[in-house]
Amino acid sequence: MIIPKSKEEIELMRESALVVSRTLGVLAEHVKPGVTTLELDKIAEEYIRSQDAVPGFLGLYDFPNTLCMSPNAQVVHGIPNDEPLKEGDIISIDCGAVKNGYYGDHAYTFKVGQVSPEVEKLLQVTKESLYQGLREFKIGNRVGDVGYAIQNYAEKHGYGVVRELVGHGIGKTMHEDPEMPNYGRRGRGKKFVEGMVVAIEPMINMGSKRIIQLKDGWTILTKDGLPSAHFEHDVALVDGKPQLLSTFDYIYEALGISSEEENEFKKVTNTTKA
Template sequence: MIIIKTPEEIELMRESALIVSKTLGLLAKEVKPGVTTLFLDKLAEEFIRDQGAIPGFLGLYDFPNTLCMSPNSQVVHGIPNNKPLKEGDIISIDCGALKNGFYGDHAYTFEVGEVAEEIKKLLQVTKESLYVGIREFKAGNRVGDVGFAIQNYCETRGYGIVRELVGHGLGREMHEDPEMPNYGRRGRGKKFVEGMVVAIEPMVNLGTHKINQLSDGWTILTKDGLASAHFEHDVAIVNGKPELLSTFKYVYDALGIESNEEDEFRQNPLAI
């Protein structure tokens, strides 16, 4: 069952989402060769708690950490450890926070030092596909419209779209209806209406779309061992249009990147 949010609840969700956005911005300054994912995980937990929130992933379905940290060929759900990041790695950081009874859930794939051009292109296309999908999340459209847009954008550029893992509704639970696949057919699936809130999160592979799971029961990685990228935003339907609740602004501020990519999805620029 899809749970519609009131305008007041959407603003509470924006607060949770922005805590996650600020956490990713904090981590952006620390992602560098020699740093361990476990160190980044501890930083994130402390920061989230300092904001009066609870780490959204810690203990969820018995997950052992605050962050899902997935380097290189790991797609999602990687467990932080003491292995240092290396020059040329990429690392997907997926983070959640719970405050005022609502979750935020937000992800970004970072470059570690200087990465190969084909990897830069993978990250660029994956992030672009996120916004391609968000444009389709509007009143009257359907789940398949978002999935088709993302799939078409990525596959026509030669990349693989993961099938087994999807975006999702978001609210008082981390995972609510509807599921939001990154593939699909236009006009199919549940219809979008005012007040819906979802997490849209393309997971895009350099090679095959096929995946494996490690024996830890969590870590998902590409079947061919090639790199994977993952970007995620929390989005509400407000006045019939997609409204971003999360932002990459804090990441970009930390990395010295100028971007106006989010402007079309903000009816109130002062919200961040």
């Protein structure tokens, strides 16, 4: 059952999402060759707690850490460890936080130093596919419209779209209805309704869509060992249109990147003077 949120609840969820956004911005300054994912995990937990929030993943379904840290061929749900990141790696950092009783949850795949042109393209296309999906999250559409947009864009570039893992509704619990696959058919699936909030998160593989799971019960890998990328935003349906609750702006500020990619999805502030 879809649980629509009031505008007041959406603003509370924006606060939760922005805790995650700021956490990813802090981590952006530390993602470098030689740092371990456990070190990054500690930085994230300390920062989240400093924001009058608590880590959303720690203990959820018995997950042992604050962050899901998934380098290179790991798709999602990687467990932080003592292995240092290396020049040329990529690392998906998926982060959750709870504030005011609501969850925020989003992710970004970072470059560790310089990466190959092939990997650079994978990251670019995966992030672009996220925005393709966001544009279809509007009144009159259905779940399949978002999935189709993501799938069509990624497969057009020759990439594999993971089937077994999907986005989701979000609110007072991490995972709510509806599931938001990154594949689908236009006009199929549940209808979007005003006030719903979802996490849209393309997981796109450079090669095959097929995946395997490690014996730790969490880590998901590409079956062919090729890299995978993952980007995620929290988005609300407000006045019939998609409105981002999360942002990559803090990441871009830390990395010195100028971007207008989110502008069409940002909350419009009325600046008209009487």
